[in-house]
Structures are given as C-alpha cells and as structure tokens.
Amino acid sequence: MAQWLSGIVTDNHHWHANLFSIKVKVPNFDFIAGQFVRLALDTPTGRVQRAYSLVNSPGTNEQEFLVSTVADGSLSPLLQQLKMGDNIEVSQPASGFFILDEVPDGNNLWLISSGTGIGPYLSMLGTHGIWQRFKHIVLVHTVRTVADLAYREYIHNCQRQYPGQLYYQPIVTREAHSGALDRRIPELIQTNELQHACAQTLDEQSQIMLCGNPQMITETRTLLETMGLKKNLRRAPGNITVEQYWK
Incomplete structure (x- = not known):
C-alpha cells in the first residue's frame, strides 16, 4: 500500500x-x-x-x-x-515497470518522447547501467515550440561525458529551429528521415522505448509493428517498451 x-x-x-x-x-x-x-x-x-x-x-x-x-x-x-x-x-514506494531492467539488450536504444515524456529518460541517462549496456543511445524529443525543449544543457553535458554514444534529436512541429526535424514521429520513421538524421537503424536489433502523448505512442508502435518489431513483454521479450500512463 x-x-x-x-x-x-x-x-x-x-x-x-x-x-x-x-x-x-x-x-x-x-x-x-x-x-x-x-x-x-x-x-x-x-x-x-x-x-x-x-x-x-x-x-x-x-x-x-x-x-x-x-x-x-x-x-x-x-x-x-x-x-x-x-x-x-x-x-x-515509486511505481512502474518503464525501467531499463525490463528492456532486453540491443545494438542501439531509442528513447522516443513527446512533451514531458522525456522525464524518465533524463533519469535513466544519469545512471551508469544505460551507458554500459548500449553502444548507441538515441534520445528523440518532439515538442510544439522551441521553448518546450527542456533540459538541453543537461543532455549536452551527457553527450560531452559520453562522446559518440548519445545522439539527441529534437523535433519542433510549430516553429523552425536549426538542427530540429519538423514532422510527426511516425512520418519521420516511415520515410527513414529520423533514422538517417540519427545515423542509426530501427530493426530487430534495436530497443525502442516510447513515452508521452498516447496518440504518438499508439501510432508509432503500430508503425514499428508493421516493420516487424514486437512489443516487449516479460513472457515474450520484444523491441518496443511503452509507458502506460499519461502525464
């Protein structure tokens, strides 16, 4: 209790x-x-x-x-x-199974978020285990405006601490911003624009975590499943780990 x-x-x-x-x-x-x-x-x-x-x-x-x-x-x-x-x-106590202990190993780890859904990923980036388990980590954060891109200094500090291991890709849908993509995540994945920008694959050797807007999660998960990726379950390990509650 x-x-x-x-x-x-x-x-x-x-x-x-x-x-x-x-x-x-x-x-x-x-x-x-x-x-x-x-x-x-x-x-x-x-x-x-x-x-x-x-x-x-x-x-x-x-x-x-x-x-x-x-x-x-x-x-x-x-x-x-x-x-x-x-x-x-x-x-x-704290709750939830959206943790790295529940994620199988993979060649790369995609941390895909919208809005405040970036929160748990920032917590993970401050732990040692994530850097030891995954050679490449891709942090994707989609927001409406540039002002919504919180914690950029912290993210850049992580990149400096672990050079070449963390790639940060902002997506800003309602403003132009240098270095940011500007379309919805499912569309960027379907056209391979996101994978190209991050220089990483999204395949059966990848692990993908999704957190944020329920519509983004549903649409992205559906698309990934059409690409042959499966939801990660304890009884049947897969590639897609989803946060279940809305922030």
Whole structure:
C-alpha cells in the first residue's frame, strides 16, 4: 500500500508560461530510474493528486518533476504556484515497470518522447547501467515550440561525458529551429528521415522505448509493428517498451 511522505519544495523553475520543473526534498526516498510517484496537495475541497515521472536519477538529494500546466487541471496549476519552502506530499514506494531492467539488450536504444515524456529518460541517462549496456543511445524529443525543449544543457553535458554514444534529436512541429526535424514521429520513421538524421537503424536489433502523448505512442508502435518489431513483454521479450500512463 502506498504511503505519503512530506516533502518541501526547494525550487520551481519555469521554462515558459506552461512548463516548469519542481524540485522537492523528501527524506529516505528510493526509486528506479523510469518510475513515477504521485504528488498531492490538500485543498479546501479535498486532496488532489496525480502521477509524475521522476526526472532526477536515483541517489540524488532532491526529487525533480517536469510538469506541463493544464489550464483546467486540478493539480498542475497549483504546483506551478508553489514556492521554495512550501509543503507537498509524495507517494512511496515509486511505481512502474518503464525501467531499463525490463528492456532486453540491443545494438542501439531509442528513447522516443513527446512533451514531458522525456522525464524518465533524463533519469535513466544519469545512471551508469544505460551507458554500459548500449553502444548507441538515441534520445528523440518532439515538442510544439522551441521553448518546450527542456533540459538541453543537461543532455549536452551527457553527450560531452559520453562522446559518440548519445545522439539527441529534437523535433519542433510549430516553429523552425536549426538542427530540429519538423514532422510527426511516425512520418519521420516511415520515410527513414529520423533514422538517417540519427545515423542509426530501427530493426530487430534495436530497443525502442516510447513515452508521452498516447496518440504518438499508439501510432508509432503500430508503425514499428508493421516493420516487424514486437512489443516487449516479460513472457515474450520484444523491441518496443511503452509507458502506460499519461502525464
């Protein structure tokens, strides 16, 4: 049964008006990169809670979450207003099987995300195992605007730390941006434009993780299956690992 731990907000960084990263200090907190917890606030009308993936890697002192503000949402507008020193509740233990331990070995690892779905991948990039298991790692992040491309400095630091091992491919669909592709992921895969840009194959020797918008996940998974790739299950290992909940 989940328990609730009292946390204290240590930072609330606004990437733009509707996207922010909140850091929370929680004692004795443990999780596996890729997992999620629930954040909760008590309001005059009762407790509101929602699941969010952890952005930070295990072993760090603060827990970090990337949140997109939903205008009529019950929790995200409240989280956006939190300031340093404010209290927040965090569920424990962390949940989910969208973790590298569930992913078979492969020649390359594709981390494909949309919006805040990049969060669990950032957590994974901060662990040693991912760099030891996969020779090539491709991080794909599709967003609407350039301002949505969060954590670019962190990603570039990973590239410098592991030269030649990590390729970062942004996709910006509503603005022109140097180095970014500008079409939907399924279309980019079908035309081989994404594979060409990243200089990596998408075949039966690949492992692909999908996280973010449900429509993106469904359409991309369907296309990959037509290419001969299979969903990864414990009873039947495959190539496609999917995050099941919507952030």
